[in-house]
Amino acid sequence: MTDVSPSPIKMAARDVSVFYGAKQALNQVSIDIDMDNVTAFIGPSGCGKSTFLRTLNRMNDTIPSARVEGTITLDGEDIYDSSMDVVQLRARVGMVFQKPNPFPKSIFENVAYGPRIHGLAGSKAQLDATVEQALRKAGLWDEVKDRLHDSGTALSGGQQQRLCIARAIAVDPEVILMDEPCSALDPIATARIEELIHELKGRYAIVIVTHNMQQAARVSQRTAFFHLGTLVEYGSTSDIFTNPREDRTKDYITGRYG
Numbered sequence: 452m453t454d455v456s457p458s459p460i461k462m463a464a465r466d467v468s469v470f471y472g473a474k475q476a477l478n479q480v481s482i483d484i485d486m487d488n489v490t491a492f493i494g495p496s497g498c499g500k501s502t503f504l505r506t507l508n509r510m511n512d513t514i515p516s517a518r519v520e521g522t523i524t525l526d527g528e529d530i531y532d533s534s535m536d537v538v539q540l541r542a543r544v545g546m547v548f549q550k551p552n553p554f555p556k557s558i559f560e561n562v563a564y565g566p567r568i569h570g571l572a573g574s575k576a577q578l579d580a581t582v583e584q585a586l587r588k589a590g591l592w593d594e595v596k597d598r599l600h601d602s603g604t605a606l607s608g609g610q611q612q613r614l615c616i617a618r619a620i621a622v623d624p625e626v627i628l629m630d631e632p633c634s635a636l637d638p639i640a641t642a643r644i645e646e647l648i649h650e651l652k653g654r655y656a657i658v659i660v661t662h663n664m665q666q667a668a669r670v671s672q673r674t675a676f677f678h679l680g681t682l683v684e685y686g687s688t689s690d691i692f693t694n695p696r697e698d699r700t701k702d703y704i705t706g707r708y709g
């Protein structure tokens with residue numbers, strides 16, 4: 452059974468291994484990330500999901516002990532090539548973290564910051580329009596349009612997470628990586644983020660790490676199951692959840708471990 456529509460490949464990883472000092476956290480992971488689908492990474496704690504997610508925009512560069520081997524491309528371009536501008540890369544491949552982390556600035560400034568530093572904001576009117584558009588796409592505009600100059604940190608947790616999504620969207624990314632974006636949120640705020648992921652699907656390639664298998668089943672079309680630093684199985688979400696090929700996948704999705 453396959454319910455996933457064909458999509459061009461946005462990112463491709465080949466034989467990616469990651470080490471923290473002498474400790475190997477990921478072993479030869481190869482995977483294609485679709486442009487038009489949502490991809491979920493699932494697996495028990497410590498299996499390397501976040502480590503792999505961070506290789507996709509070189510966030511591991513910020514961890515001194517981390518070393519990445521293998522190749523990762525974005526539209527065919529090697530993101531680890533010495534000619535790659537990492538600041539640009541992180542705008543093209545945005546990231547949303549587990550804990551909402553707005554800057555201690557106004558709602559407007561949280562969203563305007565990226566376009567300003569990337570030179571995407573021409574006039575004040577253009578910047579206003581960019582901020583409004585990003586907040587609309589993140590489903591937050593109506594809730595904040597009358598208090599754009601209030602602090603971003605004064606919003607509710609769910610609103611803060613949508614503000615962080617707006618901040619990523621404002622620099623016109625191609626890929627959005629989400630590392631357990633709902634784990635700090637209540638069920639209503641979680642449902643709102645899941646709806647938003649549906650709305651954003653197709654505009655951006657989206658990759659989400661989640662511990663919640665129902666969430667993976669609800670929001671994604673492709674699922675990758677990781678275990679002990681390896682990619683065990685990757686396929687359409689419906690196949691992974693209803694007809695997994697590997698025993699380890701079956702054991703995990705039926706709750707036998709993890």
Ligand SMILES: Nc1ncnc2c1ncn2[C@@H]1O[C@H](COP(=O)(O)OP(=O)(O)OP(=O)(O)O)[C@@H](O)[C@H]1O
Nearest residue numbers: 471476494495496497498499500501502503514516
């Ligand atoms: N900064 C780091 N320094 C050293 N080891 C790390 C670091 N980050 C992760 N690790 C180790 O790498 C392995 C994979 O961790 P990672 O956080 O990627 O797993 P995960 O599947 O995302 O786990 P979780 O679901 O608990 O977030 C673990 O053994 C972890 O202890």
